[in-house]
Amino acid sequence: MNKRTAFFISDGTGITAGALGKLLEHFPNTSFTQVRMPFTDTLEKIKSARTSIAQAKDEDNARPIVIMTLGNLELRSTLKESDAYFIDLFNTFIDPLSDELGQKPLRGAGIAHSVMGSKYNDRMEAVNFTLNHDDGMTNSGLEEAQVILVGVSRCGKTPTSVYLAMQFGVKAANYPLIPEDFERGTLPAALNKHKDKIFGLTIKPERLHAVRNERRSGSFYASLDNCRNEIATAENLMRHAGITWADSTSRSVEELSAIILEKIRRPA
Amino acid sequence: MNKRTAFFISDGTGITAGALGKLLEHFPNTSFTQVRMPFTDTLEKIKSARTSIAQAKDEDNARPIVIMTLGNLELRSTLKESDAYFIDLFNTFIDPLSDELGQKPLRGAGIAHSVMGSKYNDRMEAVNFTLNHDDGMTNSGLEEAQVILVGVSRCGKTPTSVYLAMQFGVKAANYPLIPEDFERGTLPAALNKHKDKIFGLTIKPERLHAVRNERRSGSFYASLDNCRNEIATAENLMRHAGITWADSTSRSVEELSAIILEKIRRPA
Numbered sequence: 001m002n003k004r005t006a007f008f009i010s011d012g013t014g015i016t017a018g019a020l021g022k023l024l025e026h027f028p029n030t031s032f033t034q035v036r037m038p039f040t041d042t043l044e045k046i047k048s049a050r051t052s053i054a055q056a057k058d059e060d061n062a063r064p065i066v067i068m069t070l071g072n073l074e075l076r077s078t079l080k081e082s083d084a085y086f087i088d089l090f091n092t093f094i095d096p097l098s099d100e101l102g103q104k105p106l107r108g109a110g111i112a113h114s115v116m117g118s119k120y121n122d123r124m125e126a127v128n129f130t131l132n133h134d135d136g137m138t139n140s141g142l143e144e145a146q147v148i149l150v151g152v153s154r155c156g157k158t159p160t161s162v163y164l165a166m167q168f169g170v171k172a173a174n175y176p177l178i179p180e181d182f183e184r185g186t187l188p189a190a191l192n193k194h195k196d197k198i199f200g201l202t203i204k205p206e207r208l209h210a211v212r213n214e215r216r217s218g219s220f221y222a223s224l225d226n227c228r229n230e231i232a233t234a235e236n237l238m239r240h241a242g243i244t245w246a247d248s249t250s251r252s253v254e255e256l257s258a259i260i261l262e263k264i265r266r267p268a
Numbered sequence: 269m270n271k272r273t274a275f276f277i278s279d280g281t282g283i284t285a286g287a288l289g290k291l292l293e294h295f296p297n298t299s300f301t302q303v304r305m306p307f308t309d310t311l312e313k314i315k316s317a318r319t320s321i322a323q324a325k326d327e328d329n330a331r332p333i334v335i336m337t338l339g340n341l342e343l344r345s346t347l348k349e350s351d352a353y354f355i356d357l358f359n360t361f362i363d364p365l366s367d368e369l370g371q372k373p374l375r376g377a378g379i380a381h382s383v384m385g386s387k388y389n390d391r392m393e394a395v396n397f398t399l400n401h402d403d404g405m406t407n408s409g410l411e412e413a414q415v416i417l418v419g420v421s422r423c424g425k426t427p428t429s430v431y432l433a434m435q436f437g438v439k440a441a442n443y444p445l446i447p448e449d450f451e452r453g454t455l456p457a458a459l460n461k462h463k464d465k466i467f468g469l470t471i472k473p474e475r476l477h478a479v480r481n482e483r484r485s486g487s488f489y490a491s492l493d494n495c496r497n498e499i500a501t502a503e504n505l506m507r508h509a510g511i512t513w514a515d516s517t518s519r520s521v522e523e524l525s526a527i528i529l530e531k532i533r534r535p536a
Contacts, residue, residue, distance in 0.1 A: 002369070013526040015435075019287030022380035023361050026373040038526040065365070085368045092360055093291050097333070100353045101270070105294040112290035113522035120520055127427045131402075159395045159434075166427075166434060166521075167283075252388055253434075254381035258281040258306040 002030045005056035005064040007037060009049055009079065012110025014038035017067045017089060024065075032065075040070070041109050046078050053082045071107035119169050126165035126172070133173035134158055139190040142173055147264055148194055149174040150187070150238070151201035152230045153221075154211050156248035156256065160201065163253040168261060182233040187241050199260050200238040200245030205231050207249045270298040273324035273332040275305060277317055277347065280378025282306035285335045285357060292333075300333075308338070309377050314346050321350045339375035387437050394433035394440070401441035402426055407458040410441055415532055416462055417442040418455070418506070419469035420498045421489075422479050424516035424524065428469065431521040436529060450501040455509055467528050468506040468513030473499050475517045 006024060008017040014036050024032050033056070037049055056064045066084045070076045080086055094105050114120075132138065133145060135158065142148065147170060149157045157174035164170040181188055191198060203211075205228040212222035220226055238245050246259050274292060276285040282304050292300050301324070305317055324332045334352045338344045348354055362373045382388075400406065401413060403426065410416065415438060417425045425442035432438040449456055459466060471479075473496040480490035488494055506513050514527050 002371075004369070013520075013522045015522050015526070016287055016290045019284055020357075020361065022284045023357065023365070025380050026362055026375075027365065027369055027371055028374060029371050030369055036526075036529070038530065065368070085365075087361060087365075089288075089291065093288065093355060094294055097291070097295065097353075097355075100333070101272070101295055101298055103270075103295055103297050106296060107294075110523065112293050113520050115518055115520045115523075124427055124521070127430060131399075131426065131430075134399075158399065159392055162395060162399075162430060163434060166431060250383055252281075252381050252383045253392070254281045254283050255378065255383075258283070258304075261304070262306065 002062070003033070003060045004030050004062055005033045005035060005053075005060055007035050007049070007053060007056075007064055007066045007084070008068075009037045009040050009066060010069045010110075011041040011071055011075070012038065012069065013113045014069070016112050017069050020067050020087065020089075033060075039109075041072070041075070043075065043078065046075050049079060050082045053084050057083060069112075071109055071111075122169040123166060126169045127162070129171040130161045130165035130173070133171075134161065136175040136188070142190065142194055144171055145173040145194070145197060146171045147173070147260060148191065148198045149201055149260075150177055150191070150198055150243070151245070151248075152177055152203070152208065152227075152234050154208060154215075155201045155203040156253070157201055160248070160253050160256045160260070164257050164260065167257065170261070170264070177230075177234045177237065179230075181237065182230065185237065185240075187237065195241065195243070197264070198241075198243050199263055200234075200243045201248045201256070202231060202235055202238075202245050203247065204249040270330070271301070271328045272298050272330055273301045273303060273321075273328055275303050275317070275321060275324075275332055275334045275352070276336075277305045277308050277334060278337045278378075279309040279339055279343070280306065280337065281381045282337070284380050285337050288335050288355065288357075301328075307377075309340075309343070311343065311346065314343050317347060318350045321352050325351060337380075339377055339379075390437040391434060394437045395430070397439040398429045398433035398441065401439075402429065404443040404456070410458065410462055412439055413441040413462070413465060414439045415441070415528060416459060416466045417469055417528075418445055418459070418466055418511070419513070419516075420445050420471070420476065420495075420502050422476060422483075423469045423471040424521070425469055428516070428521050428524045428528070432525050432528065435525065438529070438532070445498075445502045445505065447498075449505065450498065453505065453508075455505065463509065463511070465532070466509075466511050467531060468502075468511045469516050469524070470499060470503055470506075470513050471515065472517040 008014045010017050053064050064084045067087045069089045098105050153176050161172035161174045164172040208227040209224040216222050276282045278285050321332050332352045335355045337357045366373050419425050421444050429440035429442045432440040476495040477492045484490050
């Protein structure tokens with residue numbers, strides 16, 4: 001397999017540049033070594049980056065990919081003297097956007113991910129809310145939730161809730177559906193008045209069995225029969241309650257969150 | 269203030285396109301309305317997107333910014349018939365990268381953020397680990413942690429740990445420094461054998477006072493005097509134990525995480 005090194009070089013956190021690293025997944029025939037260099041904000045650090053780029057080129061026998069966000073023009077041009085394939089987010093986006101908007105950009109380091117950024121406090125508040133309303137921990141404050149995820153134990157509610165909060169500032173509570181709900185055949189009473197913001201997650205029995213087995217190997221809880229039963233009953237319960245759900249089996253938290261946001265923002 | 273609408277239109281989650289939305293923070297004199305349209309993978313949805321773009325243009329009296337990741341060529345060219353300023357990540361990145369790598373890209377929808385993506389399982393495992401090792405909840409398994417954050421209560425340990433896990437797949441435990449540690453004047457005993465992976469967070473007393481007051485208004489715990497005391501003692505304790513720390517007062521979780529990753533990956 002071809003080898004390449006991808007550098008993410010930024011005068012700030014490197015998060016924006018790093019996000020573009022995801023686009024490398026479109027080239028599965030190349031094996032990428034990803035190297036992050038945040039806070040590269042002095043000429044000395046740029047020179048050290050150039051040394052690393054040159055070494056990677058020798059080792060891979062191919063020039064590295066350099067994805068960069070550097071506000072300072074001197075740092076930018078010095079870095080570009082390296083032998084590499086450059087994706088310069090300032091050149092590519094900020095400068096043309098500046099023309100389009102008729103406005104000079106802020107060029108300081110780390111602007112995109114500072115606490116001054118839009119919605120930072122909302123996001124942190126949502127993370128706190130979500131962690132305090134994980135796994136049906138409390139019913140108090142549920143009226144503040146923007147979404148309440150329900151589903152059987154270990155179907156992916158917690159990581160999805162946390163992602164919704166951290167990434168989008170959505171206050172996401174989650175509530176497990178457990179054997180006593182199945183026996184009663186209805187949603188937990190505390191959720192009845194919040195039906196309009198409940199979203200369900202389900203999962204394939206085989207996958208749930210594997211996930212639960214990692215934690216409690218050989219238990220009744222983890223057995224394939226019990227997983228099948230719980231899932232069938234949970235889906236019935238959600239169907240009767242008119243709750244939309246999504247299958248988490250082969251979906252990432254990013255995909256599930258995008259589906260859930262669609263539902264929240266454009267209710268049917 | 270100028271108004272513009274920024275559309276993020278993707279055949280997948282829209283996360284990669286959305287990440288570039290952060291670059292809009294470089295233009296603080298424009299007020300952006302951000303509209304996400306994930307899973308835009310049919311001609312019908314593209315047409316509906318075009319209608320929204322035209323409406324936004326009328327309302328803002330300026331053409332919208334459209335940041336797009338669409339693998340399908342027909343969908344892409346149909347969307348581009350709209351009157352908007354386009355940032356086409358396929359055109360700008362994937363196609364040139366394809367030339368550079370001498371390799372055709374995968375063009376299916378949603379490749380970047382599928383569960384097939386690199387390291388997805390590691391990330392989810394790290395999130396579980398982190399939530400199970402929040403706030404000194406347990407000492408068991410600390411040897412598996414890649415970093416252990418310490419600091420006074422409410423200085424930002426939890427959201428930073430969760431971000432490290434979710435974004436980077438780092439198993440990040442966190443441990444509060446509490447009055448009994450201050451009296452004893454040493455780190456909690458459970459941490460002694462893990463000193464090499466401890467990272468400290470601190471915060472300005474005024475900010476801590478404000479944060480604690482939101483939860484327990486008027487308490488001794490939240491008083492400015494107590495906050496000053498706890499912070500001074502915690503910093504002393506960390507100094508004596510030789511622990512590196514960062515001030516969270518004006519840093520985002522993205523910035524703190526980038527600092528911590530630097531420390532983990534390139535120990536002094």
